Amino acid sequence: MAGLEVNIGDLKLKNPVTTASGTFGYGTEYKDFIDLGSLGGIFVKGTTLEPRQGNDYPRMAETPSGMLNSVGLQNKGVDYFIDHLYPVIKEYDTNIIVNVSGSTIEDYVATAEKLADLDKMPAIELNISCPNVKEGGMSFGVSCESAAKVTRAVREVFPKTMIVKLSPNVTSISEIAKAVEGAGADSVSLVNTFLGMAIDIESRRPKLSTTTGGLSGPCIKPIAVRMVWEVYNAVKVPVIGMGGISNWQDAIEFILAGSSAIQVGTYNFIDPTISVKIVKGIEEYLDRHNIASVRDLVGQMCK
Amino acid sequence: MAGLEVNIGDLKLKNPVTTASGTFGYGTEYKDFIDLGSLGGIFVKGTTLEPRQGNDYPRMAETPSGMLNSVGLQNKGVDYFIDHLYPVIKEYDTNIIVNVSGSTIEDYVATAEKLADLDKMPAIELNISCPNVKEGGMSFGVSCESAAKVTRAVREVFPKTMIVKLSPNVTSISEIAKAVEGAGADSVSLVNTFLGMAIDIESRRPKLSTTTGGLSGPCIKPIAVRMVWEVYNAVKVPVIGMGGISNWQDAIEFILAGSSAIQVGTYNFIDPTISVKIVKGIEEYLDRHNIASVRDLVGQMCK
Amino acid sequence: MKVLDFIVRSNEPLNDKNHLIKVTPENGEPLPEMFPGQFVQILVNNSHDVFLRRPVSINNIDLDNNELWILVKRVGEGTEKICNLVSGDTMNIIFPLGNSFSIPEKKTNTLLVGGGVGTAPLLFLGKKLSEKGYKPAFLLGGRTESDILQLSDFEQYGDVYCTTEDGSFGEKGFVTGHSVLQKNRFDFIYTCGPKPMMVAVAKHANSNGIDCEASLENLMACGFGACLCCIEKTVRGNVCTCTEGPVFNIKELTWLD
Amino acid sequence: MKVLDFIVRSNEPLNDKNHLIKVTPENGEPLPEMFPGQFVQILVNNSHDVFLRRPVSINNIDLDNNELWILVKRVGEGTEKICNLVSGDTMNIIFPLGNSFSIPEKKTNTLLVGGGVGTAPLLFLGKKLSEKGYKPAFLLGGRTESDILQLSDFEQYGDVYCTTEDGSFGEKGFVTGHSVLQKNRFDFIYTCGPKPMMVAVAKHANSNGIDCEASLENLMACGFGACLCCIEKTVRGNVCTCTEGPVFNIKELTWLD
Numbered sequence A, B: 001m002a003g004l005e006v007n008i009g010d011l012k013l014k015n016p017v018t019t020a021s022g023t024f025g026y027g028t029e030y031k032d033f034i035d036l037g038s039l040g041g042i043f044v045k046g047t048t049l050e051p052r053q054g055n056d057y058p059r060m061a062e063t064p065s066g067m068l069n070s071v072g073l074q075n076k077g078v079d080y081f082i083d084h085l086y087p088v089i090k091e092y093d094t095n096i097i098v099n100v101s102g103s104t105i106e107d108y109v110a111t112a113e114k115l116a117d118l119d120k121m122p123a124i125e126l127n128i129s130c131p132n133v134k135e136g137g138m139s140f141g142v143s144c145e146s147a148a149k150v151t152r153a154v155r156e157v158f159p160k161t162m163i164v165k166l167s168p169n170v171t172s173i174s175e176i177a178k179a180v181e182g183a184g185a186d187s188v189s190l191v192n193t194f195l196g197m198a199i200d201i202e203s204r205r206p207k208l209s210t211t212t213g214g215l216s217g218p219c220i221k222p223i224a225v226r227m228v229w230e231v232y233n234a235v236k237v238p239v240i241g242m243g244g245i246s247n248w249q250d251a252i253e254f255i256l257a258g259s260s261a262i263q264v265g266t267y268n269f270i271d272p273t274i275s276v277k278i279v280k281g282i283e284e285y286l287d288r289h290n291i292a293s294v295r296d297l298v299g300q301m302c303k
Numbered sequence C, D: 001m002k003v004l005d006f007i008v009r010s011n012e013p014l015n016d017k018n019h020l021i022k023v024t025p026e027n028g029e030p031l032p033e034m035f036p037g038q039f040v041q042i043l044v045n046n047s048h049d050v051f052l053r054r055p056v057s058i059n060n061i062d063l064d065n066n067e068l069w070i071l072v073k074r075v076g077e078g079t080e081k082i083c084n085l086v087s088g089d090t091m092n093i094i095f096p097l098g099n100s101f102s103i104p105e106k107k108t109n110t111l112l113v114g115g116g117v118g119t120a121p122l123l124f125l126g127k128k129l130s131e132k133g134y135k136p137a138f139l140l141g142g143r144t145e146s147d148i149l150q151l152s153d154f155e156q157y158g159d160v161y162c163t164t165e166d167g168s169f170g171e172k173g174f175v176t177g178h179s180v181l182q183k184n185r186f187d188f189i190y191t192c193g194p195k196p197m198m199v200a201v202a203k204h205a206n207s208n209g210i211d212c213e214a215s216l217e218n219l220m221a222c223g224f225g226a227c228l229c230c231i232e233k234t235v236r237g238n239v240c241t242c243t244e245g246p247v248f249n250i251k252e253l254t255w256l257d
């Protein structure tokens, strides 16, 4: 039986399959469907310093092989998370990684600082790529300077594994990846959603209350795979890949392109058991090809 | 009956429906299927100064709701075009617009110069966004400076309507649009394909001989609509929108987002008659909504 | 919550748009207890265009046959594909989802007001109320006679009043104009249907001091609380329609402002 | 070239993977003249995953019944959906596409060598050669007996030789090892099947000075010359397989280099 363990910085995952922030709630929502302990990790919903109501309804539109969302980081804030959610979810037999979002550098720093004290909270994912908030969010992720700045600031207060989540809405994602690597990121995760839009032609209104929103799902997979490959070839830190993964074959594709671990996002909505199926599929693929460890497959596309 | 005529600079289209470069050959390929005279225009295959063999096989991979291609501007060069293709296609009762590509500014200029002399050749589309050639191509389209530079150079030798085709692989497409507008473009068309990639997990090889290629089809539509909307709000010149249009509803969506005309690309492969169906669908929509002219719909999304 | 393959036992067109489809778990396992107002998320196969599941109310649970009933109206590609299924086809379903209508502790005069396919969850609710020994009344609205669905099923559980916009059946007009609202006294109104209808019903209930619950049909991506797409603005802030709804007491909603 | 809806008249499984499907234009119009080696592009409905059309060879034209025959092997989602069609279903087809096998002017000893579903266009070719009064010979290969398709149809037009890898039918081994290649003299070989097989056949033909045409199955997006995705490297440079092929004289290809 092939080895499935992978490391992201100091973070040890029992297998490379994790679930993407904003698509898996706090894990609890999936407890009825799967054994959460069989996952490598769970990236919980974007968490901010203060509670947020998110954007107005409608927040969702279906698109060809994907969806747009403009949830806008609705969450009850980091204090509520620590007091009410953390005590429950820290009991899960998997890694819980908080996705940290903010409008200002101070927000990110203050939130990360609070999370640093929690044991059983081995890592955070710095979300500098959310397209659905007016201030901050994606704007940090689209320039090397601001991406490096927020990464460096959080690095100073957060000693555990820090993963920085990159925006695909840029000319060169590998430049941004190099900038955050230089600023102390232990890993980069990509991609967040693509900025998109849809219009109802009868009402002539945008389908989302915010006009634009984030595109996710299988439609984005070819672009996401390309970005993972570019970033894998540009940085030394491990890459966590995602974007449209809907089966184990997609997961293998991302691993071959250079992902040390993968996140399953939107497809959890369609098949809430997909993440465990992917764990099984990867294992069988490795066995079938006599590959001793999934680590031996990372970035091993033949050129 | 609603008016369908639109103008792009000095170029008069009988209706806003045109076909995208590289997906419609030289029109001839579709003669059996539709009356080419019922189209607003035909953007013919990317044409370069010298003949090109294009990239190696395989050049195509199917993706969720789309495809990747890496044709790489295979064409017989502008002289062959002028001598052998132009004499045939200039007889079509529609606008023929040549998509001009190159590796250097001198290439673009020399090609445009040769085309400027042809009557019945009212416009060119400057392709500064092809992701499938090693040199030039997309690299011109991803920075404001180089985009402006090539536009300005061609402007000097090409007095007729010059449309500049933008790359979506950028952080801010509206900045590039403003740059080429400032450099003398009469119109901008968008989007070209998104840089993507796919891997065959059994052979572990990229599905395209070039590793990466251009993603097109319905999958990209939400991003393309958003970019059209952004550019429409940033420039004064007319915008020609495309990216995944597969029916008249999609065409209306692009028009509402700010497209004065639209191009139908990949979907021609699936339904070679789709362009004329779209002309009819737009006309019926306008009549049903009592809109006198399609021009009254451009950019009229309600906010 | 579970995700399970179901087999289509029957698919009966009720009119040109609406189908009553009865399904049973493929593996034969007994259906768990479910409550009126709850819904299911259906995976649509064999479609180019449908990516997300489609939410559909539980119309009835037939314990004797271990069948779940759904009533589906063709409005687009997803519901079209569901309506085209034939006996023996399978359908992957996540169920049961959402909260449910509240069943009063004591005998209460209830009125169940539905419009179009919005009557779907009211049949199951009527059955439960009737099992409790309360005799519910039903007020069903449609554009024309054929829009009134499952009439004889409703009649098993209580009096049925109808309105049609063209007057072809029952009283002419909208549900909120029906004379029964003036003649009879109701203590609890449940409603499901097009939003303008539900808002009108809610206003009637509110101004007559009648308790009222409405079942919402917000756009959903997941259906089980994971995506936060389906929110409704309430007096408590934004809440998920799929977990804290689809049934809301109208006092919680901001419709009456 | 035309794009037209066809009706499935029959769908006959030939073994666990391969189906013979007969279709006729829905509007009843007579099929135009078509030539062996040409292919059609089929639109796949009811699929989540299939975006592009699927190219399939013309297996036969039955003028009496105005039917087009195709032989389809399930290899993925697209061919799966095509094989699942039943009588009465429709199928949108672009046809006829591509060039065709050349028919010798004078009587010639021809051998038609096919592997697996690659035998599909050879039946139509065999029929045409036989109509011309030439008696073609066929050499069909497969892994095992059940891979040999449409044997009795082929036998109508000429002698049929077979190989199977497991020896369950005909001679054991690959087509290029069949004794008929040594025993009989052929002046023209046509081949269609897996590329390694065609390359071996081409090499045999070339070293024995036999004229040879091969039918290629390059990946295609459009099928009618518009996308330039299907190119094959030839002595003339890159050419489109869909318009200048799928049939190539092996001398034009770079396989023998």
Ligand SMILES: Cc1cc2nc3c(=O)[nH]c(=O)nc-3n(C[C@H](O)[C@H](O)[C@H](O)COP(=O)(O)OP(=O)(O)OC[C@H]3O[C@@H](n4cnc5c(N)ncnc54)[C@H](O)[C@@H]3O)c2cc1C
Binding pocket: C039, C050, C054, C055, C056, C057, C058, C071, C072, C073, C074, C075, C076, C077, C078, C079, C080, C117, C120, C121, C216, C217, C218, C219, C220, C246
């Ligand atoms: C809790 C709940 C219970 C429901 N119960 C039933 C039921 O019992 N029977 C029934 O026929 N329908 C029910 N619906 C509505 C049903 O989900 C939609 O009609 C269906 O999703 C439309 O899918 P489509 O692909 O056919 O149409 P689409 O092509 O997706 O859309 C057609 C039209 O329907 C609207 N629509 C799309 N998705 C939804 C959605 N999730 N909710 C509401 N409207 C939508 C679109 O805005 C559009 O105007 C329910 C919805 C919810 C949220």
Ligand SMILES: Cc1cc2nc3c(=O)[nH]c(=O)nc-3n(C[C@H](O)[C@H](O)[C@H](O)COP(=O)(O)OP(=O)(O)OC[C@H]3O[C@@H](n4cnc5c(N)ncnc54)[C@H](O)[C@@H]3O)c2cc1C
Binding pocket: D039, D050, D054, D055, D056, D057, D058, D071, D072, D073, D074, D075, D076, D077, D078, D079, D080, D117, D120, D121, D216, D217, D218, D219, D220, D246
């Ligand atoms: C001119 C021509 C004639 C053909 N004639 C026949 C025929 O008569 N009968 C028949 O069964 N098949 C024929 N094929 C092959 C057939 O087109 C493919 O098997 C089919 O497209 C696969 O689609 P899929 O969705 O089932 O498989 P996919 O899931 O798309 O792919 C499964 C496998 O098939 C390969 N494949 C996919 N598309 C093609 C393609 N266009 N050409 C070749 N291989 C492909 C893939 O690389 C993959 O390995 C022909 C192909 C061409 C180009």
Ligand SMILES: Cc1cc2nc3c(=O)[nH]c(=O)nc-3n(C[C@H](O)[C@H](O)[C@H](O)COP(=O)(O)O)c2cc1C
Binding pocket: A020, A021, A022, A023, A045, A046, A047, A069, A071, A073, A099, A127, A130, A165, A191, A192, A193, A215, A216, A217, A218, A220, A242, A243, A244, A245, A263, A264, A265, A266, A267, C227, C228, C229
């Ligand atoms: C409804 C929804 C909410 C999301 N919320 C967040 C979030 O809070 N923080 C974040 O970093 N990414 C968020 N994302 C992005 C996903 O984590 C992921 O990056 C993206 O969806 C691409 O992966 P996928 O195609 O597999 O979904 C969200 C995505 C969706 C669909």
Ligand SMILES: Cc1cc2nc3c(=O)[nH]c(=O)nc-3n(C[C@H](O)[C@H](O)[C@H](O)COP(=O)(O)O)c2cc1C
Binding pocket: B020, B021, B022, B023, B045, B046, B047, B069, B071, B073, B099, B127, B130, B165, B191, B192, B193, B215, B216, B217, B218, B220, B242, B243, B244, B245, B263, B264, B265, B266, B267, D227, D228, D229
């Ligand atoms: C096979 C193929 C070849 C293309 N060749 C060209 C080209 O030569 N020049 C160009 O500007 N765009 C080219 N494009 C891009 C299209 O013109 C269009 O911008 C893109 O496909 C997006 O539109 P669509 O999604 O409707 O196809 C090509 C696209 C495809 C699919």
Ligand code: FES
Binding pocket: C219, C220, C221, C222, C223, C224, C225, C226, C227, C228, C229, C230, C231, C240, C241, C242, C243
């Ligand atoms: S539909 Fe996903 S949270 Fe309600």
Ligand code: FES
Binding pocket: D219, D220, D221, D222, D223, D224, D225, D226, D227, D228, D229, D230, D231, D240, D241, D242, D243
């Ligand atoms: S498949 Fe498009 S040119 Fe041949």
